[in-house]
Amino acid sequence: xxxAMNDQIAxxxxxxxxxxxxxxxxxxxxxxxxxxxxxxLRIAKGEFVSIIGHSGCGKSTLLNLVAGLNMPTTGSVAxxxxxxxxxxxxxxxxxxxxxxxxxxxxxxxxxxxxxxxxPDKDKKFRMEEARKYVDMVHLTAHVNKKPAQLxxxxxQRVGIARAFAADPQVLLLDExxxxxxALTRGSMQDELTTIWEKNRKTVMMITHxxxxxxxxxxxxxxxxxxxxxxxxxxxxxxxxxxxxxEALLEDSHYLEIRKELLHYLIGTGMHSAAA
Amino acid sequence: xxMNTEKPSETGKSPLKANGNGHQVLSERPKPMVTSLxxxxxxxxxxxxxxxxxxxxxxxxxxxxxxxxxxxxFIMPLVAIFFVGLFWxxxxxxxxVVLPGPIKTITESWKLIAHPWFxxxxxxxxxxxxxxxxxxxxxxxxxxxxxxxVLMGILIGKSAMAFKALDPIFQVLRTIPPLAWLPIALATFxxxxxxxxxxxxxxxxxxxxxxxxxxxxxxxxxxxNVAKVYQLRGSRYFFKxxxxxxxxxxxxxxxxxxxxxxxxIVAAEMLTGGxxxxxxxWDSWNSSRLTDIIVSVFYVGMVGLxxxxxxxxxxxxxxxxxx
Ligand SMILES: Nc1ncnc2c1ncn2[C@@H]1O[C@H](COP(=O)(O)OP(=O)(O)OP(=O)(O)O)[C@@H](O)[C@H]1O
Ligand SMILES: [Mg+2]
Numbered sequence: 001x002x003x004a005m006n007d008q009i010a011x012x013x014x015x016x017x018x019x020x021x022x023x024x025x026x027x028x029x030x031x032x033x034x035x036x037x038x039x040x041l042r043i044a045k046g047e048f049v050s051i052i053g054h055s056g057c058g059k060s061t062l063l064n065l066v067a068g069l070n071m072p073t074t075g076s077v078a079x080x081x082x083x084x085x086x087x088x089x090x091x092x093x094x095x096x097x098x099x100x101x102x103x104x105x106x107x108x109x110x111x112x113x114x115x116x117x118x119p120d121k122d123k124k125f126r127m128e129e130a131r132k133y134v135d136m137v138h139l140t141a142h143v144n145k146k147p148a149q150l151x152x153x154x155x156q157r158v159g160i161a162r163a164f165a166a167d168p169q170v171l172l173l174d175e176x177x178x179x180x181x182a183l184t185r186g187s188m189q190d191e192l193t194t195i196w197e198k199n200r201k202t203v204m205m206i207t208h209x210x211x212x213x214x215x216x217x218x219x220x221x222x223x224x225x226x227x228x229x230x231x232x233x234x235x236x237x238x239x240x241x242x243x244x245x246e247a248l249l250e251d252s253h254y255l256e257i258r259k260e261l262l263h264y265l266i267g268t269g270m271h272s273a274a275a
Numbered sequence: 276x277x278m279n280t281e282k283p284s285e286t287g288k289s290p291l292k293a294n295g296n297g298h299q300v301l302s303e304r305p306k307p308m309v310t311s312l313x314x315x316x317x318x319x320x321x322x323x324x325x326x327x328x329x330x331x332x333x334x335x336x337x338x339x340x341x342x343x344x345x346x347x348x349f350i351m352p353l354v355a356i357f358f359v360g361l362f363w364x365x366x367x368x369x370x371x372v373v374l375p376g377p378i379k380t381i382t383e384s385w386k387l388i389a390h391p392w393f394x395x396x397x398x399x400x401x402x403x404x405x406x407x408x409x410x411x412x413x414x415x416x417x418x419x420x421x422x423x424x425v426l427m428g429i430l431i432g433k434s435a436m437a438f439k440a441l442d443p444i445f446q447v448l449r450t451i452p453p454l455a456w457l458p459i460a461l462a463t464f465x466x467x468x469x470x471x472x473x474x475x476x477x478x479x480x481x482x483x484x485x486x487x488x489x490x491x492x493x494x495x496x497x498x499x500n501v502a503k504v505y506q507l508r509g510s511r512y513f514f515k516x517x518x519x520x521x522x523x524x525x526x527x528x529x530x531x532x533x534x535x536x537x538x539x540i541v542a543a544e545m546l547t548g549g550x551x552x553x554x555x556x557w558d559s560w561n562s563s564r565l566t567d568i569i570v571s572v573f574y575v576g577m578v579g580l581x582x583x584x585x586x587x588x589x590x591x592x593x594x595x596x597x598x
Contacts, residue, residue: 069500087503099497103519112515116506166505 012081016202017043017066017170022075024061035061037228039075041221043170046200050213052261053223054268059206060096062223063172066204067093079170089116092168096175096206098155100147106158107143110134113166133161136195153184157191164195173205177212186245189215197242210261214239215248220257222264232268235260375566383566400550402574408550409540410578412468416475417536424480424532425525428487429517438488449481453539457546467547471540478539479532486531490524491517526590533586537579 024036035058043049051059064070065077068087077084079091092113100109110130118126134143137157147155156176163171176192177185189212196203196216207213213220217237224232239251248254360377367376381388391403431438431445456477460470494517501507502516518525544553552575559567 067504069503087500087506089504089506091504093500093504095497095500097497099501101498101501101515101519104515112501112507113505115511162505 008081013045015042015078016045016047016080017041017204018076018078019062019066020076022062022065022072022077024058024065024070025073034228035226036072037230039230041231043202043204045202048196048203048205048216048218049221050205050207050217050219051221051223052207052210052213052265053229054225054265055208057223057226058229059223060174063093063174063204063206066170067091067172069093089113089166090169091172092163092166092170093172094156094159094163094174094176096178098147098152098159098179100155100158100162102147105144105146106139106150107131107134109147109158110162110165113162117165117167130165133165134158136164137161137191151184153180153188156180156188160192160195164199164201169202171201171203173203175206175208178208185209185212190245192216193243210258210265213261214254214257215243215245220261222261225268233264373565375569380566380569384564384570387567387570397550402552402555402571405550405552405555405571406574406578409544409552412471412544412551413475413533413536413540413582416472417479417533419472420476420479420483420532420536421529423476424483424528425487427480428484428525428528429491431484432488432491432521438492445481445484448477449485453478453535454542454546457543461547467549471543471547471551474539474543475536479536482531482535483525483528486524486528487521490521493524494520522593523590526586526593530583530586530590533582534579537575537582541575 019039019041022036022039023034026033026035039062041049051062053059061070065072066079066084068084068091071085084091101112104112107127107130110133111126114126114130114133118129121129131140131143134140137160139154139157139161142150142154147158150158156179160176163173177188180188193216205213205216214237220235220237221231222233222235223229235257237253237257239248239253364376364378366372367374367379375383386393387402391401393399393401394404427441431441453474456474457470460473461467464470464473498516498520502512507515540551541553541556544551545557548554548557552571556568556571556575559565559571
């Protein structure tokens with residue numbers, strides 16, 4: 001491999017997700033709304049980045065731009081050196097409202113992604129592949145259930161299994177645990193870290209939970225309030241991995257980062273996002 | 276049986292899907308009264324038990340209440356039918372009333388009731404044949420309307436342009452009474468049978484088109500996003516996202532359509548002639564067989580009810596979103 005090519009690869013990995021100068025406007029005329037104003041963000045390959053901001057500031061809008069479900073008004077979004085122009089399997093999304101297809105079973109919902117990744121493989125191979133991801137989120141006993149028969153946490157796990165089954169380069173999580181109770185949320189976070197430690201995907205996650213962000217992320221991106229929201233601050237999380245909750249409490253960085261985040265959020269908004 | 280099929284369609288869910296465990300749900304579903312009574316009877320007659328356990332009704336008060344409730348839902352309509360028949364009989368026996376009463380209807384038209392499948396050539400067939408010919412026309416027109424209607428509905432549901440272009444036309448066409456199409460159809464096809472089928476088609480198609488397009492337009496954004504991100508395209512999108520999501524709407528359209536089709540066939544056949552229940556009624560009127568008309572009208576109602584139940588049953592099996 002030539003020197004130039006290696007440089008190119010290294011550059012792509014440093015800014016695997018490359019959001020630059022992005023503005024997003026919704027609507028036109030009087031109902032025109034300036035959602036994002038000049039967002040610049042680079043995420044390296046294998047990095048876990050969380051985005052925190054007050055409700056309605058434009059976090060989902062930003063995530064949808066990377067997913068390709070939405071296009072920037074000006075500026076550009078690129079993943080692995082390629083301009084994002086449409087949704088694709090290289091950028092799997094775990095949706096805020098689990099978004100499972102209710103008429104399909106757990107396995108079939110995961111197969112939706114597997115079938116797209118391996119359209120040419122035989123049925124047996126695809127079934128095994130789907131089962132692998134169902135096993136990964138510990139739903140083996142529930143493969144043939146419909147979403148309506150699952151608890152909120154189980155549904156979210158199917159969503160995660162589906163996203164991983166797409167074998168994406170970037171994982172986009174939009175408040176994946178937002179609808180869960182604190183206890184389930186904790187165990188889901190643990191599960192996500194173990195899965196992530198095994199196959200370090202590049203992750204962009206939206207959350208409202210400061211502790212969740214600190215526990216999971218390498219960097220935390222704070223967004224200013226809308227309209228015309230942008231990135232206000234980026235906080236590094238230099239806590240060594242693998243992380244455990246107990247160790248986290250001992251870590252000197254932990255309280256410091258937590259304080260910094262809360263300080264920012266309480267200072268910018270009337271609602272405490274930490275609640 | 277009627278109330279059994281009604282239940283799932285009311286809630287818009289198949290009970291099988293609601294609980295997943297088929298056996299559990301099936302045992303919960305109300306059984307027809309006859310079988311329930313039979314189980315009670317066998318329990319009471321075959322009793323090699325001590326007398327102390329004999330009072331079975333107190334065994335499960337909820338169950339007996341349910342049986343009583345079910346018995347009422349069967350008995351009350353029978354009581355109502357009895358009284359309607361009674362008043363009808365009394366009215367008909369009045370001075371100068373032409374309308375035959377129920378007893379006269381049954382006795383005079385007994386041949387018709389008892390032998391639905393007699394066949395004395397093309398102009399003299401039993402009621403079974405008459406209904407079968409009508410059902411055949413309805414079946415052809417309705418199936419055609421279902422296929423074309425669903426496809427058209429998908430087209431205008433998916434394409435904003437097609438919707439803008441076609442919706443105003445559909446809104447006008449759908450208000451045209453079915454029989455107004457008949458002269459146009461006769462002029463076009465020059466034959467009675469295709470014309471009747473066409474009238475059924477044109478009657479049934481509007482509710483199917485309109486409901487299907489609404490169902491397609493109301494596919495939740497979340498499902499559309501899942502399809503986009505996980506690359507569900509073509510037939511996979513059609514069968515895994517679009518059809519199941521729109522199914523409840525499509526089946527609503529199909530159910531409205533079957534009722535309208537059956538309403539239209541009788542009127543259409545009266546004008547086109549040939550074998551079929553509509554012309555049979557018209558023919559009976561021309562030869563002053565009033566009791567035959569009453570029997571036929573009764574059969575028309577029963578078949579219409581059966582058609583509606585069949586489509587409702589199919590809808591409850593397939594037409595649920597499962598959430
Ligand atoms: N399709 C759209 N049309 C018009 N305005 C929109 C659209 N999508 C989002 N917006 C607006 O853009 C702003 C940002 O929305 P977004 O969904 O990104 O917020 P968010 O940060 O994800 O909020 P939350 O934390 O509540 O999910 C909101 O004010 C919203 O009203
Ligand atoms: Mg959001």
